[in-house]
Amino acid sequence: MEKRILGLDPGLATLGFGAIACELGQGRTGADKVSILDFGIIQTPAKQPMGDRLRTIYDDMQALVEQFQPDLVAAEKLFFYRMGNTILVAQARGVILLVLAQHNVPVVEYTPAQVKLALTGYGNAEKYDVQEAVAREFNLEKIPKPDDAADALAVALTAWFQAV
Numbered sequence: 001m002e003k004r005i006l007g008l009d010p011g012l013a014t015l016g017f018g019a020i021a022c023e024l025g026q027g028r029t030g031a032d033k034v035s036i037l038d039f040g041i042i043q044t045p046a047k048q049p050m051g052d053r054l055r056t057i058y059d060d061m062q063a064l065v066e067q068f069q070p071d072l073v074a075a076e077k078l079f080f081y082r083m084g085n086t087i088l089v090a091q092a093r094g095v096i097l098l099v100l101a102q103h104n105v106p107v108v109e110y111t112p113a114q115v116k117l118a119l120t121g122y123g124n125a126e127k128y129d130v131q132e133a134v135a136r137e138f139n140l141e142k143i144p145k146p147d148d149a150a151d152a153l154a155v156a157l158t159a160w161f162q163a164v
Helices: 050-068 083-102 112-120 127-137 147-163
Strands: 002-009 014-023 033-043 072-076 107-110
Touching: 002 050, 002 147, 014 050, 014 147, 033 050, 033 147, 050 083, 072 083, 072 147, 107 112, 107 147, 112 127, 112 147, 127 147
Parallel strands: 002 072, 072 107
Antiparallel strands: 002 014, 014 033
16 A cells, blocks of 8 residues: 655745655565655745745645645654744744645654654764665665755655654
């Protein structure tokens, strides 16, 4: 049975997404399979009014959920040092959670350290090491770009690894 996971790297200016399809192997010799459905970013211009930026995120998240019909959404937990940036991203996160609640999609969250540990075995791994692990897991020749999309795929993989 296929399970679809939508990974998110929340942000206001750039929100990364990565949709994956996962299938548990059947029987003693069955192998688990995971593949990329799509990845990318949702961008909002800094000069746009806040309401317009949040509406863009709302509309694009609606489209992503309708397109991929995820069984689960995995999102990176907010972790910032600058309070002003945290508030802006929290507003975007609220819009994301609203869309997911409207579609009755369950959400799990992982800290950056949890994602690093799941993909590299080391909770303080460098970002590049995590991105290389993503490319390796999907047998890609290159690391997915932009970074926010690669991060979203890493979060989706973390959810998959936790479910297996």
